[in-house]
Amino acid sequence: MAGCLAACRIALLLGTFALAGCATYSDSFGAIERNISARRYDAALQEIEKQAGTKPDLVLYLLNKGMVLRMKRDFAGSNQALEAAKTEMERLYAASVSENALSFVVNDATTSYAGDDYEQVLVHLYMALNYLELGQLNEARVEALQVDTKLREIGEKIPGSKFTEDALSRYITGMIYEELGEWSDAMIAYRKTYDAYKKYQVNYGLAMPEMLKHDLLRLAQRQGLADEVAQYREEFGIEPQREGSSAPEREGELVFVLNNGLAPIKREKIVGASTPPHSVMTDTPATYMQASPALPVFVNIALPYLESRHNKVSSARVRVSGKQTYTQIMEDIDAIAKSSLDSRMPAITARSIARAVSKVAIQQSVDRAGRNRNNDLAVELLGSLLVRVAAVATERADTRSWLTLPANVQMARLSLSPGNYTIAVDLLGADEKVVSTQEYPGIVISRKRKTYLIQHWMSD
């Protein structure tokens, strides 16, 4: 029975995780997604609350909670959750010895999720947007500084990475500095945004937004940077506005931000194989064949892939008191997520293969323990069978990601005279067909200030 004990212990270890690992992380997101698509935010929060106890997924729980709270327009609550997520991400900066050891025998999803690089930057962006909607410009500025620190850290960690700059975060940073009258900081932020969009063009095929070109030109002129003004005029083919006629002196501005759709979701694909025992078992094959019926050794590898989510809306038109403007895509999170996973795929695959090898070792070790110490064929087979079921069942892909992020973020800006406005937003599908129209009454525009109107849209 000693052999069975050893076999059962290993089987139990794997079995514990097999039970927990019946569904991958992304499978549990369906109920949350249905609720936020139907704008039932309280129900969505209740669903999210069910994930509160899962320690390795704590960051994701906090990120999703923060995001749904901001959809519900509870900005203070959202900031609280996102700040907690930041603290947890910081704690997870140190790699865990025990978790990594466990992930080597069970699967990648047993490690604590600290957030992908782009997620770690975007948490600052959404906190900044929360503060902007609360009208707390100085607090938004704190987030702007933290974005800079974070991006420097990422750039240093993986110098060759595609994602070393986040254009939208840099751009919002520039807008915050400009509104606070910190012109040189704003200029530097816009220049970094410009560099980031050049990289976005190459990596994700996203063109530089028109509004950035005007910002660069306006600020370069304000700061008296003649060479830079000339360079931008030539490159963009636009002329700077004449002094005195520039609107910002008398007018305020509406900044409309559309968080469109939902970020891509990770799914799992399984590549499985079984190996006949004698091909891998080289130790005393003769006695082995005699004593034990041959159970093949199972090897399977589960890998994640990203699936874009369906969305009917491709852009939006903002209408207010006779003026209208169209949104432009500022950040393509769908493309960023896919490129990030692509770059990590070799490492994920290598880890899966290493794990498959260790699981083969466990299966053979259990077979051998049964064979050596126990002559009861039924017990021996049971142990061998259990360990195979467990080995296959525990191999799950790590499908975790911040799923409440939008697929892309779009922006439109409009100069308006100070006053109280009703803003109409037409959400446009293919061929500019209006999918839905929403009205936001009572939007106050103040002189020389930016008023942020930030919306989330998910297709039903």
Added chain:
Amino acid sequence: MSWTLPKNRLAVLMALMLAFVGCSTAVTRMDAGEVKDLSGAWNDTDSQQVSEEMIKDVLNRTWLGEFTRTQNRQPAVIVGEVVNLSHEHINVNTFVADMERALINSDKVQFVASSTERQEIRGERKDQDLHASEATRKPMGQEKGADFMLKGTINTIIDASGKTQLRFYQVDLTLISLADNRKVWVGQKKIKKLVERSNLRF
């Protein structure tokens, strides 16, 4: 090729699983003056250091004696905004309140209510005008105007490389004369911290 999993390695695996089971919350009471740095971010110790330094400085400078001598009364001070220009969401109210308390208790300076506090008090005075008895009613237009305004900024410089981070905080407080915009006192406190993050955890 032979694969084995010895018993002692199995024991290690089991121990790792046990590590997943958490422990209950523990609370230890500490003295408010005790230094305990956790993350390296701005904390109570920094706030206390700033208020101590500022209070010592502001009471020992010439502006106070000069004002009392020429005006023959104590100066009235109002707290303006202390702007947070740092990398962190810092609560500036703690050291501003510390300063306020120390200055008032020194019996050398008077403080008047800040603009937000004033709104509430004016509301109450308006209410008294209607509802309070003649003898206890407080008249309007008798507020004491401030002579100086206390304003300030918190700035940070962060330099990081890998797991090491150098955090530098500078708190500047200024006392500005409301009569002629003169800066009569500038207090400064610098705090520098080296934060080393761990690469490994259990």
